[in-house]
Amino acid sequence: MRIRILLAFTLILGSPSALAYELTTVAEGLAFPWCIAFLPDGDMLVTELDGQLRAIRNGVLDPAPIAGVPPVYRRSQGGLFDVLLHPNYAENALVYLSYAHGTPDANGTRVARARFTGTALEDLQIIFDVRPTKDTPAHYGGRMVFLPDGTLLLTTGDGFDYRESAQKLDSLLGKTIRLNDDGSIPPDNPFVDHPKAMHEIYTYGHRNPQGLAVDTDTGRVYLHEHGPRGGDELNVLEPSANYGWPMVTYGMDYSGAYVSPFTEMEGMHPPLVYWVPSIAAAGLTYYNGALFPAWRGDLFVAALVEQSVRRIDLDANGAVAAQEVLFTELGVRLRDVRAAPDGALYILTDGPAGKVVRVSP
Numbered sequence: 061m062r063i064r065i066l067l068a069f070t071l072i073l074g075s076p077s078a079l080a081y082e083l084t085t086v087a088e089g090l091a092f093p094w095c096i097a098f099l100p101d102g103d104m105l106v107t108e109l110d111g112q113l114r115a116i117r118n119g120v121l122d123p124a125p126i127a128g129v130p131p132v133y134r135r136s137q138g139g140l141f142d143v144l145l146h147p148n149y150a151e152n153a154l155v156y157l158s159y160a161h162g163t164p165d166a167n168g169t170r171v172a173r174a175r176f177t178g179t180a181l182e183d184l185q186i187i188f189d190v191r192p193t194k195d196t197p198a199h200y201g202g203r204m205v206f207l208p209d210g211t212l213l214l215t216t217g218d219g220f221d222y223r224e225s226a227q228k229l230d231s232l233l234g235k236t237i238r239l240n241d242d243g244s245i246p247p248d249n250p251f252v253d254h255p256k257a258m259h260e261i262y263t264y265g266h267r268n269p270q271g272l273a274v275d276t277d278t279g280r281v282y283l284h285e286h287g288p289r290g291g292d293e294l295n296v297l298e299p300s301a302n303y304g305w306p307m308v309t310y311g312m313d314y315s316g317a318y319v320s321p322f323t324e325m326e327g328m329h330p331p332l333v334y335w336v337p338s339i340a341a342a343g344l345t346y347y348n349g350a351l352f353p354a355w356r357g358d359l360f361v362a363a364l365v366e367q368s369v370r371r372i373d374l375d376a377n378g379a380v381a382a383q384e385v386l387f388t389e390l391g392v393r394l395r396d397v398r399a400a401p402d403g404a405l406y407i408l409t410d411g412p413a414g415k416v417v418r419v420s421p
Contacts, residue, residue, distance in 0.1 A: 142203055185243075188237070266305055291310035
């Protein structure tokens with residue numbers, strides 16, 4: 061199905077712009093798709109929250125799931141999250157999965173890697189588990205990205221009921237985690253010499269980060285996270301930095317009470333962007349493709365509640381020049397957005413009958 065669009069959008073900040081694009085449904089009937097990855101041959105891998113890994117081959121969804129996927133803890137927000145290719149995938153065929161693992165009384169985010177044969181995952185290894193486990197089926201984080209130095213970054217959530225853990229360096233809840241590609245701890249991690257800190261920690265003070273992207277031109281790392289009732293944030297990551305949750309926030313508790321009366325505090329990094337009310341930021345990509353030259357150097361944020369993709373127009377210094385609301389004509393919650401190697405954008409719609417939608421000129 062193809063929809064041709066030529067509309068003038070009003071920038072939330074800045075002046076109006078117009079852009080022609082086409083939306084093409086590539087695949088449909090996916091059960092809560094969560095992440096998409098692009099293979100060197102043009103095929104794609106898509107995770108489903110229920111625990112299946114699917115392949116889109118030659119533009120067609122394979123009805124048979126990929127074999128060898130480990131069992132996941134599927135409850136509420138728990139399930140299968142990211143799929144990520146190793147930077148040297150062409151040589152080693154390694155893929156990484158993040159997922160919820162455990163039981164109702166003891167569950168958490170896990171990372172495994174395996175060799176992808178085309179139809180199955182083989183030689184699967186568990187390389188990381190979040191500690192401590194928790195008894196809530198919520199706020200797992202679960203986004204991954206490889207940094208330019210070849211290390212792996214993973215987001216973890218605060219477990220919802222354990223928000224104070226985001227400030228504790230002896231817990232891996234509410235953090236970003238930096239690992240070597242085999243799951244070992246890099247010797248230059250910021251807290252490796254801290255006697256009471258978990259050495260995997262890269263940054264802390266996060267609530268439920270589900271967006272992670274690297275500016276491939278500068279190496280700058282961006283993360284977005286869900287706030288409570290308002291206060292979704294887009295942050296620029298710096299090693300060892302504290303991003304404040306729950307001591308500072310622009311959001312309110314779901315009860316209507318204050319989480320904190322403070323929106324800033326000395327020693328805590330302020331967000332690059334925050335959204336009140338929440339847009340429910342759920343996926344993030346950095347665009348450096350050739351198909352949309354006007355979008356080069358911008359960030360794209362998939363939003364569940366707003367049912368949109370936000371374009372974050374960044375200037376040459378990395379400051380936010382404008383925001384633009386895109387693709388609301390899809391009329392559904394949007395789980396992820398990714399820039400493909402050919403310069404197109406791909407969007408995953410959320411829900412039991414999710415779709416993969418391609419955005420091209």
